[in-house]
Amino acid sequence: MRSLKNEIEQRGMRIFELVEQHPDTSFSKAGFHQRIMALSMRDEELKVQLFRFVEVLPSLRTSDEVIEHLREYLADTRDGFAPVIRAGVHLSGLVPWLSARVLRWNVSQMAHQFIAGRDARELMKNLRRRRAKKIGFTVDLLGEAVVSEKDADEYAARCLTLLETLARETRDWADPLGTNSELFPVVNLSVKISALYSQINPAAPADAIARLTPKLRTILRRAREIGAFVNFDMESYDHKNITLELFKTIFTQPEFKDWPHAGIVIQAYLRDAEADLRDLIQWGRMRGARFAVRLVKGAYWDYETMKARQNSWDSPVFLQKPESDANFETLSRLLLENESIVTAAFGSHNVRSIAHAQVCADEVGIDRSRFEFQLLYGMGGPIKRALVDMGYRVREYCPVGELLPGMAYLVRRLLENTSNEGFLRAKFAENVSERELLRDPEELIAVGAVRQDTADRGPAVEQLPGDVYVNSPLVNFAYKDSQDKMQSALREVRKRFGEKYPLVIGDEKVWTEQLTPSVNPSNPTEIVGYGSEAGIPEAERAVKAARAACGKWSRTPFEDRARLLERAAEILERRRYELSAVEIFEVGKEWREADADIREAIDFCTFYAQQMRRIGRPKLTQQVPGEENYHHYWPRGVAFVIAPWNFPIAILCGMTSAALVTGNTVIMKPSEQSIICGAMLMQVFEEAGVPPGVLNFLSGHGSVIGAHLVDHKDVDLIAFTGSREVGLRIWESAGVTRPGQRELKHVICEMGGKNAMIVDSDADLGEAIDYSIYSAFGYQGQKCSALSRLILLEENYDRVMERLIPAAASLRIGNPEEPRTMVGPVIDEAAYKRILDYIEIGKGEAKLAYQAKEVPPHGYFIPPTIFTDVKPNMRIAREEIFGPVLSILKVRDLDEALEVANGTDYALTGGFFSRSPANIERVKAQLEAGNVYINRSCTGAIVGRHPFGGFKMSGSGTKAGGEDYLLHFLLPRVVTENVARHGLAPEKEPEYRDEFLWPSKR
Ligand SMILES: Cc1cc2nc3c(=O)[nH]c(=O)nc-3n(C[C@H](O)[C@H](O)[C@H](O)COP(=O)(O)OP(=O)(O)OC[C@H]3O[C@@H](n4cnc5c(N)ncnc54)[C@H](O)[C@@H]3O)c2cc1C
Secondary structure, eight states: OHHHHHHHHHHHHHHHHHHHTSOOSTTSSSSHHHHHHHHHHHOHHHHHHHHHHHHHGGGOOSHHHHHHHHHHHHTTOOSTTHHHHHHHHHHHHHSHHHHHHHHHHHHHHHHHHHOOBSSHHHHHHHHHHHHHTTEEEEEEEOOSOOOSHHHHHHHHHHHHHHHHHHHHHTTTOOOSSOSSGGGSOSOEEEEOGGGTOTTOOTTOHHHHHHHHHHHHHHHHHHHHHHTOEEEEOOOOGGGHHHHHHHHHHHTTSTTTTTOOOEEEEEETTBTTHHHHHHHHHHHHHHHTSOEEEEEEOOSOHHHHHHHHHHTTOOOSBOSSHHHHHHHHHHHHHHHHHTTTTEEEEEEOOOHHHHHHHHHHHHHHTOOGGGSEEEEETTSOHHHHHHHHHTTOEEEEEEEEOOHHHHHHHHHHHHHHHHOTTOHHIIIIISOOOHHHHTSOHHHHSOTTOOOGGGOOOOOOTTSOHHHHOOOOOOOOTTSHHHHHHHHHHHHHHHHTTTEEEOEEETTEEEOOSOEEEEEETTEEEEEEEEEEOOOHHHHHHHHHHHHHHHHHHHHSOHHHHHHHHHHHHHHHHHTHHHHHHHHHHHHOOOHHHHHHHHHHHHHHHHHHHHHHHHHHSOEEOSOOTTEEEEEEEEEOSEEEEEOOSSSTTHHHHHHHHHHHHTTOEEEEEOOTTOHHHHHHHHHHHHHHTOOTTTEEEOOSOIIIIIHHHHTOTTOOEEEEESOHHHHHHHHHHHTSOOTTOOSOOEEEEEOOOOEEEEEOTTSOHHHHHHHHHHHHHGGGGOSTTOEEEEEEEHHHHHHHHHHHHHHHHTOOBSOTTSTTOSBOOOSOHHHHHHHHHHHHHHHHHSEEEEEOSOOOSSSSOOOOEEEESOOTTSHHHHSOOOSSEEEEEEESSHHHHHHHHHOSSEESEEEEEOOOHHHHHHHHHHOOOSEEEESSOSOOOOTTTSOBOOEETTBSSOOBTSTTGGGGGEEEEEEEEEOOBTTBOOSSOOOOOGGGSSOSOO
16 A cells, blocks of 8 residues: 555656656746636635626627726726736726727637637647647537527537547547557547436436437437547536436447447535446446546536535535545546456546556556547647656647637636646645645645535524524425435325315314315326315404414514424425425426425425524613513414415415414415415424314415405415515505504505516626526416516617527426426416417517417417517516516616616516626616516525515515514514612613513413
């Protein structure tokens, strides 16, 4: 073991010796690129601003725009360099034309350091130069984000053309080593599956594989004919399993079963990597033909850790850099030990990782001509030369493409080169000692380091929950296990179709003669279940039961009520897949949307429990000698909760749990279209131990029991989420005081939206289109937060439309039971007819720019529809449609865009895509919406993180899932006691005492 360690060190030293003979210029101080790198490594904030500027630059059209962005990004950076930068920014303002040109030129030079050519001609020139240095290539086609099947088909066609060019141009090229050349074709193409299919859904690997196979087959067939090699690059984790499965599927098919020139990437930073590699090797042995693996650490570390934190997932990547390094070494050995079936390519610039692979190969007895080192174009030049000098195979990964699509790649490389953790920075910028750089990563793995992703969940009561609240994790459908669980839940729930569910009043299950069927909107002949239908007598009984339970429940310690919610959350978690399945059948949600709804319900329970602990204890107010004051809350009394069908468990649960935890008793009425979801939630609370009468479940017609209870003298609070029409009626009706009424009724009223997103002239169009499509057509546009007006600046209009329509045309429409479905049915026949009516209105008012042609023949499926030439005063631009219909409005500039966006009765959500810091600030300040989203979708609010709710005709200004939400369910109260007796006051300052807690009798 010891000798191996020494050998690796010695080998590393030898590589360093050779590296020193050809110093790396990337990190020296001379040019623009070098200065950018040096500046970024000194100051993180400056680095972010610089890279953001670099990224947006190619999409800016005029010199003024360039200078404006430069100013916005860099004028205010705080740092020792600020004066230099400020002077530069100032100068560029004086001569914008020249400065913009110089900047563009510099950035394009910088990009060309990492991009091997804009086109085939430039590429070949570079490849020939490399060939003279005995360096091979694999080419990667850069392109804009693939948002449609049109984009994907174009990428596939470009791959084919590139293969032809490479074959033609390299016809007489020989292998640089001359031995084992049959393993290493000269022409080598790297492909990305996300560029070949725009609708990859991690939950639906079979669909992705079915769609990708024919496209890849064409490329692979041609590659085989011309004797090329094709490598599947590895992208983010949610594509990993699909990529592996696809690889195995295609290369087991008879046509490619014996083809040895296919490779795939394994990312050593993944915790799964070893299991995946072992599985691949086993597959390869069964297949019986050689294949290749490029071993890398992985390019998406920041993305993966960020995404895991956002979704409350355990991180799929190691969190300590030496863990990735050590795993790279483990996997290097595994590859070399299985060299009889797998050809290894080590993709690293790290001399320790490289030296380890070399020594390991010697030890296992693998000749150096039988594996290769792969490095990125423009990086680690001296290392490549050193490896060639040592007689190893070296191949460069050469991206080719235009500057605009190349920017994302360039920024990734800049980040990698300036990363605190990176080898290249340590070696070439910080001159870390060679001995240190060659240390065994195992020695460096911190013992017992805390994993950030599994940090303690339970925050202390005193802390502000908003800051520390940890959401329940979303189900990650990238895992086969999650897919299987969902499939099995769907089967189980289907078996229960047609079951009947009672009302619950007090301690009784109440069955009524009238039963309401709840149908599956994807197939209306299927009845998911029946709900007992409450009439006025049942409503009366429910109010009595709730009123009777009020006193005791209001005196129940808030801690007990908080625990009830937490128990409910646990049950929701346990029944998670089952409840998602019910939603898929009853309201037509697709898998991820259904799961997000259950997650939100869980979050409401745990978040409100936590909030109650924060506000439940009475607080002392300002204290003066001789007087004692405290402030606390009483519940309002009986709450009537009226929920919609579009978030059938989350919203019902949110309003109910808020009412319960604050000490109110509740009559819970689900929507007529989602009775079964409501009944399920009632079961959850019953199992959690809600006392009889504290929560009563009434399903029935809103126009009958709803109206009756809203007007009822014994209902003190109404929590409503739904349409504007019903909301306003409730608001008005609740304002009338009836004989015998104790309280002024309090109404929490959340209504609809006519949400707008604005796309700025400098926006990242791939992102803007992707998110707009999701916001408009996710759950068929039936979210109150959904996008319905997309506002485009005329400067951008054509470019956006050119890609938006094909993106809409690529959506998968169908039964959401199938995980591949993105657009399912609308809720019922009435909605179906109403939306179709709106589409007719749209056809009369504006121009029908797109409508999907094929939708399933049965069920309430509306084709996604896009109208252009829409004017702000048209009905389709003003009225809430609540379906998959998107209006496009063209405007002159941002002023007009804001005017149009704000020119509606509603103010729920709104969005803006831009890379101009000044414009972003302006929209943040001026967009009239309760939830403003910048550079992301305008749907998908998360409890605690995005407290949700609007104003104007969208709502009464409450924020579900926010810190102040519970206060709407409470009455504040202050108690003052004069504790002085004839001038004698206690000397002791008053302190919090338990007696301040809610009085024992009320
Ligand atoms: C030819 C080639 C092809 C490639 N193809 C792909 C590909 O298809 N897919 C892909 O994802 N990557 C790919 N990469 C890898 C990637 O782009 C980086 O170049 C590579 O990870 C850098 O590793 P290194 O060994 O050169 O440098 P090092 O500096 O030794 O390692 C840096 C890497 O360590 C990891 N890391 C950083 N911080 C941490 C931390 N805190 N905890 C754990 N790990 C950490 C990250 O993976 C980071 O990239 C490829 C690389 C090459 C050279």
